[in-house]
Amino acid sequence: MDQQLTTEQGDTITFEVRGIGPPLVFIPGAGSFRAIDPTVPPTAKLVATHGVTTVVYDRIGLGESTGSAPVTLAKEISILRAILKHVGGSAALCGHSSGSAIALYAATVGLPVTGLALWEVPLIGPSIEVQSWAADFIELLDASDHAGAVDQFTKDMPPNYQAELRASPIWDLMIANAQSMRADAEALAWFHSAPLQTLIGGLTMPLLTMVGESTFEVMNRATDAIVRAVPHAQQRVVPGAQHEWEVEPMVEELVKFVTAG
Numbered sequence: 734m735d736q737q738l739t740t741e742q743g744d745t746i747t748f749e750v751r752g753i754g755p756p757l758v759f760i761p762g763a764g765s766f767r768a769i770d771p772t773v774p775p776t777a778k779l780v781a782t783h784g785v786t787t788v789v790y791d792r793i794g795l796g797e798s799t800g801s802a803p804v805t806l807a808k809e810i811s812i813l814r815a816i817l818k819h820v821g822g823s824a825a826l827c828g829h830s831s832g833s834a835i836a837l838y839a840a841t842v843g844l845p846v847t848g849l850a851l852w853e854v855p856l857i858g859p860s861i862e863v864q865s866w867a868a869d870f871i872e873l874l875d876a877s878d879h880a881g882a883v884d885q886f887t888k889d890m891p892p893n894y895q896a897e898l899r900a901s902p903i904w905d906l907m908i909a910n911a912q913s914m915r916a917d918a919e920a921l922a923w924f925h926s927a928p929l930q931t932l933i934g935g936l937t938m939p940l941l942t943m944v945g946e947s948t949f950e951v952m953n954r955a956t957d958a959i960v961r962a963v964p965h966a967q968q969r970v971v972p973g974a975q976h977e978w979e980v981e982p983m984v985e986e987l988v989k990f991v992t993a994g
Contacts, residue, residue: 735797738819740811744800748790748816752781755847756820757991758788758813762830763886763917764907766796773829776980776987783988788816788824794913802912803874806838806919813839823847825939825991830855830976834920840936848939850990852983853948853976856955858889860925867922871915879911886914891949894975929962940966941990943983945973952976 737747749767757780759773767774767789777787793800793808800808813835817824825848828836833851840846866885873882883904887895898904907914924932940963942956960966971986972979 736819738815740800740808740815742800742808742811744793744808744812745798746790746793746812746815747797748788749777750786750788750820751778752784752786754784754786755991756786756788756824757850757987758790758816758820758824758826760813760826760828760832760836761789761792762828762832763914764795764903764910765829765832766791766798768796769903769906772977772980772983776978776983779980779984780987780991783984783992785988785991786820788820790816792913792916795910802915804913804915806835806916806923809835809916809920810839810842810844813844817845825850827987828852828854831917831921834924835916837933837936838920838923840938841933846938848941848990849936850941850943850987851956851959852943852978853945853952854924854942854955854959855921856925856951856958858925860927863925864922867918870918874911874915879908882911882914883907886911886918894949897975929958932962933959934962936963937965939990939993941969941986942966943969943971943978943986945976945978946970947974948976 777789781787791798793804823845826836827850829852833854870885942959944952944956960968972982
C-alpha cells in the first residue's frame with residue numbers, strides 16, 4: 734500500500750514499504766519511477782521476503798510524488814532524510830545509475846546511512862567537462878527547453894543506447910519530467926568535482942559497487958575508481974545488461990549485503 738510524507742520543503746513523496754528487518758531504501762536513476770521501472774520494484778518486493786524492510790519511492794515530480802521546481806540535490810537529500818526518519822532513523826541505500834551518485838552524496842553529508850549498494854555509477858569524463866555538461870543542462874532547464882535539456886543530459890550516452898532510448902516511450906516521459914533530473918546532474922557534477930578519494934575516501938560504512946556482466950566500459954571504470962577510493966569497498970559483477978540488473982541475482986546480492994553481520 735502506498736504511503737506519503739511531506740518534506741520540510743513541502744514536497745509530497747509517495748512510497749511503499751515492504752517486509753520486516755534492517756531497512757534498505759532504493760534510489761532510482763534519472764527519470765525513473767515505480768510505474769515504469771522494470772527492475773527496482775520487483776527487486777524490492779523479493780528482497781522484502783528475506784528479512785529486510787524495503788522502501789521504493791517516486792522522486793519529486795515523478796509518478797505519484799509532487800513538488801515544485803527547481804528539483805535540486807538539496808531537495809533529494811531532504812526526501813531521504815524524511816524517509817530514513819520514517820523507517821527508524823537510518824538505513825542502507827541502493828542506488829541505480831545517477832541514483833548511486835545521490836546515495837554517495839547523502840552519505841558524505843552526514844545522513845545516517847548504514848551501507849551503500851551502488852549499481853553502475855556513471856563516470857562521464859574530466860571534471861571540467863562534466864561541470865560544463867551539468868551547467869548547460871541546468872541552463873536549458875531554466876529556459877524551459879526541456880527537449881534540449883534531455884538531449885544535453887543524454888549526449889554522452891553510448892550511441893546505440895541513446896538511440897534505443899529515443900525510440901522508446903521513455904524519451905517523451907523524460908522530456909515531460911526533465912525538471913526531476915536536475916538533482917541527478919548536480920550529483921554527477923559533485924561526483925566529478927574532485928578526486929574520488931577526497932570526496933568519498935572517508936566513508937566507513939559497508940560499500941558494495943556493482944556492474945552488469947554486459948555493460949559499458951565507462952561503468953567498469955567508475956566501479957574500479959570507487960574501489961580505489963574506498964579500500965574496504967566490495968566489488969561485484971552481477972548478471973545484467975543495458976544498464977539494468979537481473980532481478981533474482983540482485984536480490985541475492987542485496988540480501989547478503991544488508992543482513993551481513
